[in-house]
Amino acid sequence: MSIQGIFPIEKWDFKSESILADLPGEDLKLLMARKLEQAYKKGEIIFKEEAYPSGIFYIARGKAKKYKLDKDGREQIIYVANTGELLGYHAILSGDNYPDSAAVMEDSIIVFIPKEDFLETLRQSDVLNRRLLKTLSHEFVVLTNSLTLFAQRSVRERLALQLIVVREKYKVDFEPGMPVEINMSRDDLASLVGTARENVVRMLSEFKSEGIVETRGRRIIVLDVKKLIKVANFS
Structure with a gap:
């Protein structure tokens, strides 16, 4: 089912796919000149x-994870990016090195856009400037909410919320009432939630017994998103 009206997904999900959507033709041509x-x-x-x-990088097809490594080499996933989204532009805008790493989560097609072309398009395109500013402002809100989530919510609540968010990224030809299948490893899900893999496995088993999800190997099928929202404690 759709979660529009019952869960504020915009508070938890970046929307960088809107940056290039319907960008004026001349701007898009300049940006993609040497892709x-x-x-x-x-x-x-x-x-x-x-x-x-x-x-910068544009996900033409597939999904990617943005993550950081701790001192022991363990991943902490910051965000899962979907088809149509941009990666790497924060470093270009700040003039710094990449603040995190990115890797594909499934076979994907990635478009590389040279730094010079991105900056030149930015200089010439008022539309791209406005969209980037809006996106960066929204990302700040999402990251603030995420920090609050880790500080104040239980692991069970965090898992439920991340399943809600990730579910949106795995909708393909979605129709109301259709179950959504998430194809994500337990290790990646645990990293996204900020807990141990065994905790995710145990809680997924609990969700399964409660009729919230079904599992088939690594695949998680969300059967009842309303129950997930209730568990996440975001009514």
Whole structure:
């Protein structure tokens, strides 16, 4: 089912796919003048934290995770990006190295846009400037909410909320009433929630017994998103 009207998804999900949507033709042509399109296999790294940013990346097809590594080399996923979204532009705008890493979560097609073309388009396009400013402002709200989530919510509530958010990214040809299938490893889900893998496995089993989800291997099928919203404690 759709969650419009029953859950404020905009408070938890970036919307960078709107940056290039219906961008004026001349702006899009300038931006994509020297684009490089490349196929990535599941798990391949797009860019690494602290690397020099030579450009930005557009997800033409697939999904990618943005993450940081702790001192023990464990991933903490910050965000899951979907088809149509941009990656890497924060480093270009700030003039710093990449603040995090990105890797594809499934076989994907990624378009590389050189830094010079991105900045030149930014100089010439009022539309792109306004959209980036709006997106960055929205991302600040999302990140603030996420910090509050980790500080104030239980692991069970965090898992429920992340399943709600990730469910939106896995909708394909969605019709009201259709179950949504999430294809994500338990390790990635645990990293996104900020807990141990065994906790995610145990709680998914609980959700399954409560009729909220069904599992088929690594796939999670959300059967009752209303119950998930109730568990997440966001009515």
